Amino acid sequence: xxxxxxxxxxxxxxxxxxxxxxxxxxxxxxxxxxxxxxxxxxxxxxxxxxxxxxxxxxxxxxxxxxxxxxxxxxxxxxxxxxxxxxxxxxxxxxxxxxxxxxxxxxxxxxxxxxxxxxxxxxxxxxxxxxxxxxxxxxxxxxxxxxxxxxxxxxxxxxxxxxxxxxxxxxxxxxxxxxxxxxxxxxxxxxxxxxxxxxxxxxxxxxxxxxxxxxxxxxxxxxxxxxxxxxxxxxxxxxxxxxxxxxxxxxxxxxxxxxxxxxxxxxxxxxxxxxxxxxxxxxxxxxxxxxxxxxxxxxxxxxxxxxxxxxxxxxxxxxxxxxxxxxxxxxxxxxxxxxxxxxxxxxxxxxxxxxxxxxxxxxxxxxxxxxxxxxxxxxxxxxxxxxxxxxxxxxxxxxxxxxxxxxxxxxxxxxxxxxxxxxxxxxxxxxxxxxxxxxxxxxxxxxxxxxxxxxxxxxxxxxxxxxxxxxxxxxxxxxxxxxxxxxxxxxxxx
Numbered sequence: 162x163x164x165x166x167x168x169x170x171x172x173x174x175x176x177x178x179x180x181x182x183x184x185x186x187x188x189x190x191x192x193x194x195x196x197x198x199x200x201x202x203x204x205x206x207x208x209x210x211x212x213x214x215x216x217x218x219x220x221x222x223x224x225x226x227x228x229x230x231x232x233x234x235x236x237x238x239x240x241x242x243x244x245x246x247x248x249x250x251x252x253x254x255x256x257x258x259x260x261x262x263x264x265x266x267x268x269x270x271x272x273x274x275x276x277x278x279x280x281x282x283x284x285x286x287x288x289x290x291x292x293x294x295x296x297x298x299x300x301x302x303x304x305x306x307x308x309x310x311x312x313x314x315x316x317x318x319x320x321x322x323x324x325x326x327x328x329x330x331x332x333x334x335x336x337x338x339x340x341x342x343x344x345x346x347x348x349x350x351x352x353x354x355x356x357x358x359x360x361x362x363x364x365x366x367x368x369x370x371x372x373x374x375x376x377x378x379x380x381x382x383x384x385x386x387x388x389x390x391x392x393x394x395x396x397x398x399x400x401x402x403x404x405x406x407x408x409x410x411x412x413x414x415x416x417x418x419x420x421x422x423x424x425x426x427x428x429x430x431x432x433x434x435x436x437x438x439x440x441x442x443x444x445x446x447x448x449x450x451x452x453x454x455x456x457x458x459x460x461x462x463x464x465x466x467x468x469x470x471x472x473x474x475x476x477x478x479x480x481x482x483x484x485x486x487x488x489x490x491x492x493x494x495x496x497x498x499x500x501x502x503x504x505x506x507x508x509x510x511x512x513x514x515x516x517x518x519x520x521x522x523x524x525x526x527x528x529x530x531x532x533x534x535x536x537x538x539x540x541x542x543x544x545x546x547x548x549x550x551x552x553x554x555x556x557x558x559x560x561x562x563x564x565x566x567x568x569x570x571x572x573x574x575x576x577x578x579x580x581x582x583x584x585x586x587x588x589x590x591x592x593x594x595x596x597x598x599x600x601x602x603x604x605x606x607x608x609x610x611x612x613x614x615x616x617x618x619x620x621x622x623x624x625x626x627x628x629x630x631x632x633x634x635x636x637x638x639x640x641x642x643x644x645x646x647x648x649x650x651x652x653x654x
Contacts, residue, residue: 171272173269174267174310177266178266179265180232180266181243181263186240190257191363192256193364194368194525196568197328197364199526200328201246202615204327205611205612206610207609208596209275209319209609210602210606212275216348224311225266227346228601231344231346232342239341240261241257241329242307243261243263243264243307244258245306247302257328257329264307265293265307267308271314273287273314274314274316275314275316275318275320275607282610284428284613288322291312292308293309306326306328307324307325307326309322321601332528333512333594334525337360343599344600361521362525392563394566397567402502407584425640427636428633428635429650430628430634436458442545442653443549444546455632457549459622460552462653463650464505466646468503468540468541498537501536502535502584503586504585507531507555507588509528511564514560587620588619588621589621591611591622592624592632611635620634620636622634
């Protein structure tokens with residue numbers, strides 16, 4: 162089926178328009194924070210709406226025009242989304258020019274049926290044809306920050322593929338923006354049926370005030386006394402330690418076969434029953450007195466799974482050889498040495514962790530990475546329960562001082578084109594951002610699939626439309642580790 166699908170998978174763009182705010186906002190430049198500047202790339206998701214009697218008589222033209230009208234209304238309030246990135250003339254950093262240039266909306270058709278795509282939770286290269294990818298021609302200041310493509314399938318179903326610059330919004334803000342757009346489009350229901358939180362678009366200045374961080378043009382080098390007493394951002398320190406470890410350890414310096422194109426995107430579903438089984442496994446030794454969240458226990462299980470896979474790969478000969486647990490002692494000598502530092506990093510929303518909290522509706526990036534590090538040998542012997550405790554400790558360490566240190570650390574030079582580090586497991590939690598529930602059409606989407614991200618080996622936790630207490634893990638894996646990872650991760654007994 163895959164071969165035939167590849168032959169027939171034509172997607173034809175029939176219309177492309179720039180969509181500007183209905184009510185133009187006075188032009189202004191928003192100063193971005195260092196959190197906004199980390200990743201200016203467009204992040205893409207595709208939502209699939211299977212054929213439904215509720216909209217079988219709707220024309221593609223009606224759907225497109227409804228989305229266009231709703232986007233015009235939404236951009237009038239979420240006006241930075243109609244802007245462009247620009248360079249600050251004073252310091253050369255990225256800022257956001259709110260210039261009303263608009264977003265891009267594309268209409269497309271295909272004869273493919275949604276059912277021919279198989280399991281929508283599994284990434285398919287065909288999905289890349291369902292999003293619009295603009296060309297900047299070397300001038301990023303002309304790149305739209307929001308692009309969308311509505312595609313009608315041969316079966317009468319639709320997909321809505323959307324790209325949003327990560328410098329514009331983080332995950333929660335993107336979810337709120339898209340929900341406002343869907344509400345304003347009113348394809349199936351009355352306009353504005355749900356009252357929306359008014360967004361607050363001031364970025365760098367708001368974050369600086371809350372963290373008591375001085376403005377960049379007023380910063381001075383800290384004295385040795387003050388810098389030594391300041392809290393440090395563990396995630397930044399651990400990342401640099403991993404880079405130095407990779408640079409100095411000859412046995413891990415060859416990452417040529419670990420380029421980003423080598424990764425296969427796969428989705429693994431942990432049902433609510435499997436997660437409860439994991440929780441019982443963790444709390445069993447304490448007789449049920451130890452409780453943990455689904456995120457904590459699945460994150461701990463993921464880290465153990467990732468490290469077990471690498472412990473079972475022969476890196477000395479640069480050949481991927483999967484081996485059994487009985488051969489583990491030999492693999493330690495050949496592969497990931499017990500003294501090698503390994504690290505788990507996961508995003509934490511700081512909106513309500515700051516004192517005082519960030520203002521309601523803050524639309525900028527408000528995520529930092531929490532981090533845990535230990536040796537590979539220690540992780541191998543560590544219990545799920547102890548790893549859960551370390552995850553909780555890392556989350557609880559996020560404070561004003563941590564955010565201040567994190568933002569300040571991003572002022573310095575950062576490595577570009579960072580190669581994948583097999584010692585690093587990165588995790589982004591999307592379970593509180595159910596993109597499939599955004600009501601662009603009737604009811605929920607059958608699935609909302611993220612596409613390839615700038616860092617494909619990052620793992621995503623997502624809600625599953627058919628099991629809201631379960632978790633879908635989307636992760637990029639090297640081909641030779643796929644079977645081993647699957648066997649370990651899905652074994653929760």
